[in-house]
Amino acid sequence: MIKYTLQRLVALALTLLVILTIAFLVIRLMPGSIYENTELPPRLLETMEAKYRLNEPMIVQYAYFIRDILGGDWGTSIAIRVNVPVWQVLYARIPVSLQLNIVALAIALPVGVLAGIAAALFQNGKVDHAISFLVVVFVSVPSFVFATLLQYTLGFRLGLFPIVYRASAEGFARYASIVMPIAALSLGPIARVARYLRGELIETVSSDFMLLARTKGLSLFDATLRHAMRNSLLPLANIIIPMFTSILTGSLVVERIFAVAGVGGLLVNSLNASDHPLTIAILVFYSMLSLLTILIVDLSYGLIDPRVRVGGAKNE
Amino acid sequence: MARANGRNSWATPTRAAERDDPAAGAAPRRKILEVRDLAVSFKTYGGTVQAVRGISFDLYEGETLAIVGESGSGKSVTIRAILGILTRNARIVGGEIRYRGRDLTQLLEDEFHDIRGKLISLVFQDPLSALNPIMKIGRQITEALQLSLGMGRVEARDRAIELMRAVAIPEPEKRFDQYPFQFSGGMRQRIVIAIALASDPEILICDEPTTALDVTVQAQILELIAELKTRRNLSVIFITHDLGVVANVADRIAVMYAGRVVETGTADDLFYDARHPYTWALLSSMPDLETREKLFSIPGAPPNMLYPPAGDAFAERNAYALRIDHDQHPPFFRISDTHSAATWLLHPKAPRVERPKVLVERIARIMERRAADELARDE
Numbered sequence: 001m002i003k004y005t006l007q008r009l010v011a012l013a014l015t016l017l018v019i020l021t022i023a024f025l026v027i028r029l030m031p032g033s034i035y036e037n038t039e040l041p042p043r044l045l046e047t048m049e050a051k052y053r054l055n056e057p058m059i060v061q062y063a064y065f066i067r068d069i070l071g072g073d074w075g076t077s078i079a080i081r082v083n084v085p086v087w088q089v090l091y092a093r094i095p096v097s098l099q100l101n102i103v104a105l106a107i108a109l110p111v112g113v114l115a116g117i118a119a120a121l122f123q124n125g126k127v128d129h130a131i132s133f134l135v136v137v138f139v140s141v142p143s144f145v146f147a148t149l150l151q152y153t154l155g156f157r158l159g160l161f162p163i164v165y166r167a168s169a170e171g172f173a174r175y176a177s178i179v180m181p182i183a184a185l186s187l188g189p190i191a192r193v194a195r196y197l198r199g200e201l202i203e204t205v206s207s208d209f210m211l212l213a214r215t216k217g218l219s220l221f222d223a224t225l226r227h228a229m230r231n232s233l234l235p236l237a238n239i240i241i242p243m244f245t246s247i248l249t250g251s252l253v254v255e256r257i258f259a260v261a262g263v264g265g266l267l268v269n270s271l272n273a274s275d276h277p278l279t280i281a282i283l284v285f286y287s288m289l290s291l292l293t294i295l296i297v298d299l300s301y302g303l304i305d306p307r308v309r310v311g312g313a314k315n316e
Numbered sequence: 317m318a319r320a321n322g323r324n325s326w327a328t329p330t331r332a333a334e335r336d337d338p339a340a341g342a343a344p345r346r347k348i349l350e351v352r353d354l355a356v357s358f359k360t361y362g363g364t365v366q367a368v369r370g371i372s373f374d375l376y377e378g379e380t381l382a383i384v385g386e387s388g389s390g391k392s393v394t395i396r397a398i399l400g401i402l403t404r405n406a407r408i409v410g411g412e413i414r415y416r417g418r419d420l421t422q423l424l425e426d427e428f429h430d431i432r433g434k435l436i437s438l439v440f441q442d443p444l445s446a447l448n449p450i451m452k453i454g455r456q457i458t459e460a461l462q463l464s465l466g467m468g469r470v471e472a473r474d475r476a477i478e479l480m481r482a483v484a485i486p487e488p489e490k491r492f493d494q495y496p497f498q499f500s501g502g503m504r505q506r507i508v509i510a511i512a513l514a515s516d517p518e519i520l521i522c523d524e525p526t527t528a529l530d531v532t533v534q535a536q537i538l539e540l541i542a543e544l545k546t547r548r549n550l551s552v553i554f555i556t557h558d559l560g561v562v563a564n565v566a567d568r569i570a571v572m573y574a575g576r577v578v579e580t581g582t583a584d585d586l587f588y589d590a591r592h593p594y595t596w597a598l599l600s601s602m603p604d605l606e607t608r609e610k611l612f613s614i615p616g617a618p619p620n621m622l623y624p625p626a627g628d629a630f631a632e633r634n635a636y637a638l639r640i641d642h643d644q645h646p647p648f649f650r651i652s653d654t655h656s657a658a659t660w661l662l663h664p665k666a667p668r669v670e671r672p673k674v675l676v677e678r679i680a681r682i683m684e685r686r687a688a689d690e691l692a693r694d695e
Contacts, residue, residue: 231448
C-alpha cells in the first residue's frame with residue numbers, strides 16, 4: 001500500500017509537470033503582448049522585458065519558469081491586481097468556488113444514492129419510473145441551462161430566491177442566494193449517481209451471494225444493507241472523479257450566470273487581461289484539484305476493494 | 317457403511333435398499349418434509365410459465381433424496397419454493413410444503429427467517445458467485461451466526477473456524493481472514509457448505525453443488541457432503557442433472573420432467589428397474605466405460621412451459637408414446653412400495669414394450685460388476 005501510494009504520488013508530480021509545460025507553451029503561443037500600451041518608451045519596454053525575462057529564448061524562459069515554481073515563486077499578478085502574488089489573488093476567490101462545488105457534491109452524493117436505492121428497490125414500479133424519467137432529463141441538460149431556467153422560474157417568476165449570488169449579504173439572505181447555483185450544479189451529478197447506483201444495485205441484488213445471504217437466514221433488509229450496498233457503492237468511487245471535475249468545469253459558467261465571485265470568473269478575466277502568471281496559477285489550481293481527486297479515489301479504491309488492496313500487496 | 321463401497325463408479329448404486337429394509341431392524345423413519353401437489357407459475361411478458369405443475373415427494377429423516385431432471389424441468393424452482401426465495405414474479409398456485417407439520421407455503425417472510433438457514437439450508441450451484449467477493453470469508457460465515465443466532469463475536473469466530481475445519485479447509489485460522497478470490501473453486505464450495513451448516517440445519521438442499529467444479533474436485537465435494545450427512549444426521553435433497561452423481565449419493569430418486577415427477581423410487585429401483593421411458597432415455601444417454609457406439613441423445617427439446625402439452629409432456633420426444641399419451645396425462649402406477657412411475661405403459665391394457673437395448677446391456681454389465689464386487693468383498 002505504501003509503495004502503491006508513492007507510485008501514485010510520483011505519477012501525480014509528473015502529470016503536474018506536463019500540465020505546467022503545456023500551460024506555459026499555450027500561453028506563450030497566444031498572440032498579443034502583455035503590454036497593451038504600444039506607446040511605451042523603448043527603454044521602459046526593455047526594462048520590463050528584462051524583468052519578466054521576455055528577452056530570453058523560450059527554452060531559457062521555460063527553465064526560469066520551472067525554477068521559480070520549484071522555489072515556490074509563482075509570480076505576481078500583472079493585470080488584475082498588479083504586483084499582488086498570484087496565490088494571494090487566488091486565495092481570496094477559492095473559498096467561494098470551493099464552497100459552491102463541495103456543497104453541490106455533498107448534496108448530490110446522498111440524494112443521488114437515495115434516489116438510486118429507491119429506484120432499484122422498487123424496480124419497474126412507479127417510483128422507479130419517475131426517478132428514471134428525471135434522471136434522463138437531468139443527465140442530458142447541461143448545468144448552465146438549468147441555471148438560466150432556475151433564474152427565470154424560481155428567481156424571476158416566483159421570486160423565491162435572489163437571482164444573483166449576494167456575497168455581502170448576511171445569514172439567511174446569503175444562504176438563500178446560494179440555493180439556485182448549487183441546485184443548478186448538483187442536478188446533473190444527482191442524476192448520474194442515481195442512474196449508476198440503480199444499475200449496480202439491481203445487478204447486485206439479483207446476484208447469487210445475495211441469495212446466499214438470504215438463505216443464511218438474513219432478512220432482506222440486512223442482506224441488502226450488508227451485501228448489496230457495499231458492493232454497489234464501490235464502483236461509485238469510479239464516477240466521482242469525472243463528476244467532481246464536471247462540477248468544477250460546470251461552475252466556470254454557472255459562477256458567471258449567478259455572478260459568483262469565484263475562481264471561474266477569475267480565470268475568464270485573467271485570460272482576457274493577459275494576466276499570464278495568474279492564468280497559470282488558476283490552471284494549476286484546477287489541475288491539482290482533479291489530480292488530488294483521482295489520487296483519493298485510487299487510494300480509497302484500495303481501501304474498499306480487497307481485491308485491489310490484498311491482491312496488490314501480493315504482487316509487490 | 318455400505319455407502320463407502322459404491323462410491324468409485326456410478327455403476328454400483330448404493331445399498332440404500334438394504335439399509336431401508338425394515339426387516340434389517342432399522343427404526344421406522346419419520347417424514348421430515350412433505351411436498352404435495354406443489355405448483356409454481358411465473359408471470360412473464362409472454363404469459364404464465366407453469367414451471368412446476370403439481371409435484372409431490374417426501375423426504376425422510378437421514379436420507380438423501382435426489383431430484384433428477386434436465387434444465388428447465390422445475391428442480392430449482394421447487395427448492396426455491398421450499399426456501400421461500402422465489403423471485404417476485406413467481407407464485408405458488410397450489411399445493412403445500414409441510415415441514416414438521418407446518419405448511420411453508422403459508423409462511424410470511426418474517427416467519428421464514430427462523431427456518432431458512434437455520435433448519436433448512438442451501439448449497440449453491442456456483443461457488444464462484446455465491447460468495448460476496450469483497451467480504452472476508454470468516455465474516456461471511458459468522459454473519460448469520462451473529463445476526464440471527466445472536467452469538468458474540470468471539471464465539472462466532474470459534475464456531476466458524478470449527479466449521480471450516482469440518483469441511484476440511486487447511487489452516488482455518490489463517491483462511492478466516494482471507495477473501496473469496498484467494499480460494500479455489502472447490503475451497504469456495506466447502507465454504508458455502510460451511511455457511512449452510514453454520515446453524516446446524518436438519519435439511520441440507522444441494523442445488524447441483526458440483527456442476528461448476530472440475531471432476532476431481534466434484535468427487536471430493538460429494539464425499540464431503542456424504543460424510544457430513546452421516547456425521548450430522550442431515551436429510552439431504554440433492555438436485556442434479558447428472559445421474560452419475562446421483563448413483564453415488566442418493567437413497568431415493570425422483571425424476572422430473574416438464575414440472576412433474578415422472579418416476580420415483582430407491583436408487584436401485586431406478587437404476588435396475590426403471591419403468592418410465594424418460595428415465596430409460598436418461599440412463600441410455602449416459603456414457604460408461606463400455607460405451608463404444610455413438611452416445612444416445614433424447615431427440616427434440618423440452619416443451620415450452622408457456623403452453624404445456626395436454627397429455628404426457630414427454631410424448632413428443634418419446635419413441636414409446638401411445639396415442640393416449642398425447643391426450644391424457646398418465647397417473648402414477650405403483651410398481652412396489654418404494655417405486656412408482658407415471659406412464660401409460662404400466663396400464664394393464666398397455667402393450668408390452670422392451671426397454672432400449674443399450675440400457676438392457678448396461679444393466680447386465682452393472683449387475684455383473686456388482687456381483688463381482690460383492691464376491692470380492694466377501695472374500
